[in-house]
Amino acid sequence: MxxxxxxxxxxxxxxxxxxxxxxxxxxxTKGSDQAIPIAIVPMEGGDELPQEVSRIVSNDLERSGRFEPLSQNSLISRPSSSDDVYYQDWQQLDSDYLVVGKVKNQGGQYRIQYELLDVNGEDRMLGEVVTSSRDQLRDSAHYISDQIFEEITGIRGAFSTSxxxxxxxxxxxxxxxxxxxxxxxxxxxxxxxxxxxxxxxxxxxxxxxxxxxxxxxxxxxxxxxxxxxxxxxxxxxxxxxxxxxxxxxxxxxxxxxxxxxxxxxxxxxxxxxxxxxxxxxxxxxxxxxxxxxxxxxxxxxxxxxxxxxxxxxxxxxxxxxxxxxxxxxxxxxxxxxxxxxxxxxxxxxxxxxxxxxxxxxxxxxxxxxxxxxxxxxxxxxxxxxxxxxxxxxxxxxxxxxxxxxxxxxxxxxxxxxxxxxxxxxxxx
Incomplete structure (x- = not known):
């Protein structure tokens, strides 16, 4: 005993x-040398949100160790939809993927529209509209991170867990x-x-x-x-x-x-x-x-x-x-x-x-x-x-x-x- x-x-x-x-x-504390470069553009209208959805998504993907988000200072433009994207600009930044989007306040509910783009393939991989209340913005951001993570890696995202x-x-x-x-x-x-x-x-x-x-x-x-x-x-x-x-x-x-x-x-x-x-x-x-x-x-x-x-x-x-x-x-x-x-x-x-x-x-x-x-x-x-x-x-x-x-x-x-x-x- x-x-x-x-x-x-x-x-x-x-x-x-x-x-x-x-x-x-x-x-x-340590990033992977093989992390995938990805550009996450701040969402149009996101400055008015109590929680910055783009920043949460960027933080999620970075801490997974699988992605390296580009710094905000290195973004050469800030498109809000795939129609506004000039792929050659982003190819010069060596970004493999690009996330763009916009947010609209509709009577207290937020309509979050985001798109995931393949920069080298010049292709729209994913697009979705997420409706969120003020209290659910972090949850909605984690959901978006999950979808992006799975679309690129083929592995289900775990950002919405506890x-x-x-x-x-x-x-x-x-x-x-x-x-x-x-x-x-x-x-x-x-x-x-x-x-x-x-x-x-x-x-x-x-x-x-x-x-x-x-x-x-x-x-x-x-x-x-x-x-x-x-x-x-x-x-x-x-x-x-x-x-x-x-x-x-x-x-x-x-x-x-x-x-x-x-x-x-x-x-x-x-x-x-x-x-x-x-x-x-x-x-x-x-x-x-x-x-x-x-x-x-x-x-x-x-x-x-x-x-x-x-x-x-x-x-x-x-x-x-x-x-x-x-x-x-x-x-x-x-x-x-x-x-x-x-x-x-x-x-x-x-x-x-x-x-x-x-x-x-x-x-x-x-x-x-x-x-x-x-x-x-x-x-x-x-x-x-x-x-x-x-x-x-x-x-x-x-x-x-x-x-x-x-x-x-x-x-x-x-x-x-x-x-x-x-x-x-x-x-x-």
Whole structure:
């Protein structure tokens, strides 16, 4: 139990370093050398909007790591429709794509017309009219970003998704913890739960309507599920010892978790309809951090049964667990990409803890980050980015890195630390 207590203490210390609640801000830290150049012309009439749609679209595409928007100063003209575009001018700027549009206020509703143009092919790829209220302008901009991203890359955009994260306010014995959700770019944050005790491990249900998480509000860790639209909460577990690391099955009917009610932490699965528990692992080691494979046929989890934390895969068919990480002496918190052919994880080397990707077909591991205290990776629903918690000086911030490590950005809070990020599924 000494080993278990050390793990628990470490997790609590990572949460308890003077945190505060505030809206997150984007800071691009590394751009990809292979990013696609794209020109996004400010929309005609956009200056009158409370939210500048063109700027939001530009920021979305830039932080994806796949695009490099041209600076506003380099734009040689400002057309608002494809009829006004002289393609040769934009070809001289080496811009592969061009986005133009206009906005009209129609009785309090905004009519946003945008077009995506192929500069080299001199072709109109996409055109659409989006109607938006004043309060929905950011949502509409994210929607436009999603359409542009998918049209060019063939990958569904994830700009209209959300993130959950934990913050706290205060120091010492006077810390107020909050569970928050925000847009994927850190804006429009909402407080979901506030507590005087730690909150950990938020996990989205597959339909994006609920969050499972761990709360210490009863004096010991318990797993809760909260409905985001109604605020209704249900306490699922409150066993003695560890109740942690909830993970939803792909169909939303089960929740995997780590419980120590029978001694050492083991992996269990709860049927949410009947509340029946099934124990999957039986070892003398610490088994924790379960994650379902996208097809629902297996789970991965972290275990120190080999002497150090490594990632294992449990096959629900033959009920056998096999080790799948062998590079390095420490690998934990495995998270699948949407295709199920790779996992992202925390790995450790002489410089510290980093986010890494391992292809499951080849077992090849690639370290994606160069910071030295990274933890809690969570994968975007389209698999192109990974969000994680890290340190910036003495405070905790959220970081994000592309799936190949070529681009990254930070989401710090201007007033303190943030931890425990979880990227939502697609929300439509």
């Amino acid at each position: 000494k080993r278990l207590n050390l793990w628990t203490a470490a997790l609590l210390l990572m949460l308890c370093a003077g945190m505060a609640h505030a809206e997150l801000t984007i800071e691009i 993130i959950a994260y934990v913050t706290a306010n205060g120091v010492g014995d006077n810390i107020k913890y909050t569970l928050n959700i925000a847009d994927a770019d850190g804006h429009n944050n909402q407080e979901i739960l506030s507590s005087d005790e730690p909150i950990m491990s938020p996990a989205w249900s597959p339909d994006g309507r609920k969050l499972a998480y761990v709360s210490f509000e009863t004096g010991r860790p318990s797993i809760y599920v909260q409905n985001l639209s109604t605020g209704q909460r249900v306490q699922l577990t409150s066993f003695e010892g560890i109740n942690g690391a909830p993970a939803w099955s792909p169909d939303g009917r089960k929740l995997a978790m780590s419980l120590s009610k029978d001694g050492q932490p083991e992996i269990y699965v709860m049927d949410l309809g009947s509340r029946d528990l099934t124990r999957l692992t039986h070892s003398d080691a610490i088994d924790t951090e379960p994650e379902w494979a996208p097809n629902g046929r297996s789970l991965i989890f972290t275990s120190d049964r080999s002497g150090n934390p490594q990632i294992y895969r449990y096959n629900l068919g033959d009920e056998q667990a096999q080790r799948i990480t062998f590079t390095g002496s420490y690998n934990s918190r495995g998270r699948f990409n949407p295709d199920g052919d790779a996992i992202f994880m925390v790995t450790r080397d002489d410089d510290g803890f980093h986010i890494a990707r391992q292809d499951l077909d080849t077992d090849r591991m690639t370290v994606l980050t160069d910071s030295n205290w990274d933890e809690s990776p969570s994968v975007a629903p389209n698999g192109t980015m990974v969000i994680f918690a890290t340190q910036e000086g003495t405070r905790g911030v959220l970081g994000a890195v592309s799936d190949d490590g070529s681009a990254s950005f930070r989401l710090p809070s201007p007033q303190g630390d943030v931890r425990e990020p979880a990227w939502s599924p697609f929300l439509d």
